[in-house]
Amino acid sequence: MSADAIVLGAGIIGVSTALQLARRGKSVVLVDRREPGLETSYGNAGLIQREGVVPYGFPxxxxxxxxxxxxxxxxxxxxxxxxxRVTSFLAKYWWHSNLSRHQMIARAYAPLIEHSISTHNELIEAAGAEDLxxxxxxxxxxxxxxxxxxxxxxxxxxxxxxxxxxxxxxxxxxxxxxxxxxxxxxxxxxxxxPWSVKDPLALTRAYVALFEKLGGRILKGDAKSLSQTSTGWRIVAGDGTVEAKDVVVALGPWSDTVTKPLGYDFLxxxxxxxxxxxxxxxxxxxxxxxxxxxxxxxxxxxxxxxxxxxxxxxxxxxxxxxxxxxxxxxxxxxxxxxxxxxxxxxxxxxxxxxTPDMMPVIGKAPRHKGLWFAFGHAHHGLTLGPITGQVIAEAITGEKTLIDISAYRPERFGI
CATH class of the missing domain: 3.30.9.10 (D-Amino Acid Oxidase, subunit A, domain 2)
Incomplete structure (x- = not known):
């Protein structure tokens, strides 16, 4: 099976990314070990936090x-x-939460938050999910x-x-x-x-239904089977393999199962x-x-x-x-x-x-062609799903991104 893009992870970030790519005419395969929306995307407080421009800092x-x-x-x-095991993370989290650094981070973070309602609204209307x-x-x-x-x-x-x-x-x-x-x-x-979501799982499933209506495919598979080919990427999923030019890692807290074997050790x-x-x-x-x-x-x-x-x-x-x-x-x-x-x-x-600097990882991998990252959204995964998916889709398709995403680039970790 071939596609333009593979998206690994069917939480709200992965689903939104797959959907935004499909809306741009790309053939997309969404791969997860479980049904969409059953991990962290299911259990949140159900808020699209337009006010959340200041990430949660360490005291x-x-x-x-x-x-x-x-x-x-x-x-x-x-x-x-x-x-x-978490001391290194906590120490850097505390360091970044210093008042002056935290305010700088908020200014870099704010453009994502500012587009959270508008990008959700586009998908909500297209998916017919207004009742949620x-x-x-x-x-x-x-x-x-x-x-x-x-x-x-x-x-x-x-x-x-x-x-x-x-x-x-x-x-x-x-x-x-x-x-x-x-x-x-x-x-x-x-x-x-802010807007509230009466059933976050139902909203994710509404986005999934729209994705499938646009021709997107959902397969169960193990993200750890990802491998690079001469023309792109391959993963074992469904009853066979899927190959694509681009792959997006949107596995949330499990993203390291793919990034570490490829040489990217994010804290x-x-x-x-x-x-x-x-x-x-x-x-x-x-x-x-x-x-x-x-x-x-x-x-x-x-x-x-x-x-x-x-x-x-x-x-x-x-x-x-x-x-x-x-x-x-x-x-x-x-x-x-x-x-x-x-x-x-x-x-x-x-x-x-x-992440210790409280901002997600969004952007292209520095050492692999066609490899993209979209994870690390902490408390704002539901809030930032559609805007993250949109800027990743725009970057992949060569469009000008709605906002400047350089602040979220993977390279800031020194990888």
Whole structure:
């Protein structure tokens, strides 16, 4: 079987890349070991975060680092055994999170975020997936005035520098917006630009259906079987092999299974995360996506139920589940919203691929013709799927890219 391009990885980044190539008339084969959208793309909070111009940094204050070291929080947890293996990543992550460097990174990151809604909207309309989208932002609620005031100051800065829109919520505003939420909160911050996705897996599948309608093919295969040929690339998939001139590695936290054998050793860490769906008591309803800011968990009204998501777990990618953050979050969440029984048989867990400078790897491999990278999107994979796919597709087809992607080039790792 032959094609113009092979895309490895059927998460939202890979699916979006394959779709953007197909929209440009290319024959594309999308390859994964599983059905599309079942890994990290399935388990996120379901936000297209237009406001997320500042990537999540590593704490700089010694007191905060010490509190995280106690390992009893909801927003972060770590495996002791993993620390020696992730020390190099964490050290560089901390270094890049310094205030001045972090602000420089945000300025380089912002163009991706700025096109997140518009590029999603094109695909949503083409895929007929409008019923999966809610367009009224999301809300952070605060337990203390100090937290509220600090976050409002940052929101004002982001509005001035990046044009994001927000609303300062009083306790009365919160009560009107979420009447079934407890009165524990002194105020809130509503980000007005982002869109919410009621079922991230269904959105990925809608993009897949559009991809197939445009002639794209999906095959199960092992990305580790990738090999270079005299004219391009070959992979074992389906009942045979597929050859193509170009191949895109969009395997998220598993990208190293392909990049390392080819001589590209990226320093990529993994932040694992958990979720669980819940029923509600009586007629209780959660109207919008809500974050308990000081505690570090999210409540999202998904089609499957109220999804409770945790923060980051620093562990080896393939280590067994340890959903202690979920158990901690559940107890707190039940005190502010009438969650009822769990709806899933067991907690879901996914792994976010994170670079130490908090920006994804997007661009052409420096030493192999026809090899392209699209991974490392950390917390913003869903947000950045379509824009990443578009700029990769434009680069492959020789078009001028919608934005300058030089800041995300693989060479910044010194490979």
């Amino acid at each position: 700089q204050q010694f007191g905060m680092i010490l509190r995280y070291a106690l390992n009893n929080r909801i927003d972060a947890h770590y495996h002791w055994r993993a620390i020696p 989208i809610q367009k009224d932002g999301w809300t952070e609620v605060f337990r203390t005035s100090a937290k509220h005031d600090g976050e409002m100051k940052e929101a004002e800065r982001l509005a001035g520098e990046y044009g994001v829109k927000y609303q300062d919520l009083t306790p009365a505003d919160i009560a009107a917006q979420e009447p079934h939420l407890s009165r524990d909160f002194v105020g809130g911050l509503k980000w007005l630009d 990529v860490g993994v932040k694992r995360g958990y979720h669980m769906h819940y029923a509600t008591q009586g007629n209780a309803k959660l109207n919008g996506w809500t974050m308990d800011a000081e505690r570090g968990y999210f409540l999202a009204p998904m089609n499957q139920g109220i999804r409770l998501t945790t923060g980051a777990e620093f562990a080896m990618r393939d280590a067994p589940k340890t959903p202690v953050q979920l158990e901690r979050a559940e107890k707190v969440a039940q005190s502010i919203f009438p969650l009822a029984e769990r709806l899933d048989q067991e907690p879901w867990m996914g792994a976010r691929p994170c």
